[in-house]
Amino acid sequence: MKARDKLLNAAGQLFYEQGITATGIDTIITKASVAKMSLYNNFSSKSELVAAYIEERHQEWLQLFELRLKKAESSKAKVLAIFDAYQDHAESHYERGFRGCGLLNAAAEMPVDAPERKSVRLHKQEVQTLLEKHCQEYLTEHNSNFDLNSLVTHLSFLLEGSIMLAGLEASSDKVVQARQLADSLLEGAIK
Amino acid sequence: MKARDKLLNAAGQLFYEQGITATGIDTIITKASVAKMSLYNNFSSKSELVAAYIEERHQEWLQLFELRLKKAESSKAKVLAIFDAYQDHAESHYERGFRGCGLLNAAAEMPVDAPERKSVRLHKQEVQTLLEKHCQEYLTEHNSNFDLNSLVTHLSFLLEGSIMLAGLEASSDKVVQARQLADSLLEGAIK
DNA sequence: TTTTAGATAGACTGACCTGTATAGTTTCTA
DNA sequence: TAGAAACTATACAGGTCAGTCTATCTAAAA
Numbered sequence: 001m002k003a004r005d006k007l008l009n010a011a012g013q014l015f016y017e018q019g020i021t022a023t024g025i026d027t028i029i030t031k032a033s034v035a036k037m038s039l040y041n042n043f044s045s046k047s048e049l050v051a052a053y054i055e056e057r058h059q060e061w062l063q064l065f066e067l068r069l070k071k072a073e074s075s076k077a078k079v080l081a082i083f084d085a086y087q088d089h090a091e092s093h094y095e096r097g098f099r100g101c102g103l104l105n106a107a108a109e110m111p112v113d114a115p116e117r118k119s120v121r122l123h124k125q126e127v128q129t130l131l132e133k134h135c136q137e138y139l140t141e142h143n144s145n146f147d148l149n150s151l152v153t154h155l156s157f158l159l160e161g162s163i164m165l166a167g168l169e170a171s172s173d174k175v176v177q178a179r180q181l182a183d184s185l186l187e188g189a190i191k
Numbered sequence: 192m193k194a195r196d197k198l199l200n201a202a203g204q205l206f207y208e209q210g211i212t213a214t215g216i217d218t219i220i221t222k223a224s225v226a227k228m229s230l231y232n233n234f235s236s237k238s239e240l241v242a243a244y245i246e247e248r249h250q251e252w253l254q255l256f257e258l259r260l261k262k263a264e265s266s267k268a269k270v271l272a273i274f275d276a277y278q279d280h281a282e283s284h285y286e287r288g289f290r291g292c293g294l295l296n297a298a299a300e301m302p303v304d305a306p307e308r309k310s311v312r313l314h315k316q317e318v319q320t321l322l323e324k325h326c327q328e329y330l331t332e333h334n335s336n337f338d339l340n341s342l343v344t345h346l347s348f349l350l351e352g353s354i355m356l357a358g359l360e361a362s363s364d365k366v367v368q369a370r371q372l373a374d375s376l377l378e379g380a381i382k
Numbered sequence: 383t384t385t386t387a388g389a390t391a392g393a394c395t396g397a398c399c400t401g402t403a404t405a406g407t408t409t410c411t412a
Numbered sequence: 413t414a415g416a417a418a419c420t421a422t423a424c425a426g427g428t429c430a431g432t433c434t435a436t437c438t439a440a441a442a
Contacts, residue, residue, distance in 0.1 A: 002388090003388075003389065017302060017303060018302045019212060019299075019300040019301065019302065020300075021210060021212040021213045021300065022212050022300070022302070024428070024429060024430080025429075025430060025431080026428080026429085026430095034389085034390090035389065035390050035391065035392090036391090036392090036431085036432095037389080037390080037391090037432090037433090038388080038389060038390080039431095040430095040431070040432080041388075041389085045430080045431080046429095046430065046431090097303035097304075099299075099303050100299065104299065104355060104359075105299040105300070107358075107359055108210075108290075108291065108295065108296040108299035108300060108358075109210040109211075109212065109213070109296065109299060109300035110210065111208060111209050111210065111213070112208065112288035112290055112361060113288075117359065120359065121359050121360065124356070124359060150368075150371075150372065153365075153368055153372070154349075154372050156352065156356065157348055157349045157352030157353050157356070157365075157369055157372070158345075158348045158349075158352060159352065160351075160352040160355050160356055161347065161348030161349060161350065161351040161352025161353070161355070162348050162352070164295060164351050164352070164355055165315070165347065165348070165351055167298075167299075168295075168298055168308065168311065168312050168315060169312065170303065174344075174348075177341075177344055178348055180341075181341065181344070181345050181348070188379075193418090194418075194419065215398070215399060215400085216399075216400060216401080217398080217399085217400095225419085225420090226419065226420045226421065226422095227401085227402095227420095227421090227422095228402090228403090228419075228420080228421090229418080229419060229420080230401095231400095231401070231402080232418075232419080236400080236401080237400065237401090
């Protein structure tokens with residue numbers, strides 16, 4: 001395996017488990033079994049490694065979502081596939097200590113003006129856009145005039161609130177509950 | 192003002208704005224205009240200062256809530272007072288950079304087994320207990336057999352999801368929207 | 383076979399980290 | 413007014429931080 005990938009793997013695990021600021025360069029390269037210069041040949045600084053980490057987490061989630069989306073047959077199932085992907089994410093990290101959404105956690109430990117917060121914001125906006133798209137389809141399919149914006153906002157609160165509380169409790173239960181609530185919310189929107 | 196209070200003020204601001212791990216002892220004592228020994232005479236370690244910070248944030252919120260609760264006349268208004276307190280919190284920090292819930296942020300930057308995470312969990316449970324109490328009253332008052340647990344869970348997702356996204360966007364808008372959604376949710380629960 | 387790119391180990395810098403030790407000063411209070 | 417308690421400034425220890433430098437090695441490409 002290339003040094004860059006080893007680094008991303010090690011950093012991915014450590015950043016997620018210990019937090020970014022609390023994780024030092026030396027810990028990362030030791031876990032990756034890589035020389036320090038290999039880090040600085042692939043990334044110009046720790047910040048750049050952090051940026052790569054954030055991007056990777058997001059792509060990882062998008063892949064989980066794509067998998068779930070393929071299996072979704074109804075338009076409601078497509079909306080709920082977003083919740084499924086959150087659940088998959090939660091459960092994939094359960095054994096080594098689930099700690100919530102890596103992106104929200106990263107943003108939470110950065111100062112207000114940190115560039116990392118901006119990219120997390122963009123990623124969450126992308127999730128919101130996905131929600132909007134599939135909710136739109138769902139509503140038009142059922143000829144509902146339910147307010148799209150408030151539905152999307154509502155679902156995004158269920159999503160992020162549940163993953164946050166799930167992380168705090170180190171369990172995916174809350175995400176499962178959020179999915180159920182989202183389900184009945186969607187049902188209510190076409191009645 | 193006593194050194195202990197000066198320290199709690201300075202640490203409170205710095206921890207909230209910059210994150211806990213990223214804030215050093217020296218930065219805190221400089222901002223507090225206090226000698227280093229004053230810190231270690233009042234707190235045995237940085238961790239103890241962090242614990243005090245977390246406790247203080249929680250008490251601060253409880254006070255905001257008490258104020259709102261007093262003004263609430265209906266049982267629905269009492270439930271919504273919890274959302275109002277979140278909004279007050281968001282807006283009180285707006286000028287110097289709102290960054291979400293200090294407790295959730297603190298938990299987010301700590302390793303899975305950190306004691307800080309446990310106390311944050313306890314505080315969030317207290318909020319949930321308040322939600323439960325006032326929802327209970329609301330439902331019985333209106334002779335509703337709406338499921339209490341799912342209502343409370345739902346509201347807690349709206350609460351924590353909105354404060355998290357609000358922090359990411361440095362605006363209290365999301366919390367206001369969450370309150371509106373909570374309002375109609377409560378209305379729906381007694382129909 | 384020679385060149386080149388990627389990797390290695392490890393020493394090093396200078397700044398910053400938490401926490402301690404010492405000694406002098408202010409402030410409250412009995 | 414005398415003593416105790418709280419506070420100050422400063423220096424220091426021992427560690428860790430991000431990042432640089434050098435020198436060596438290996439493997440694939442030219």
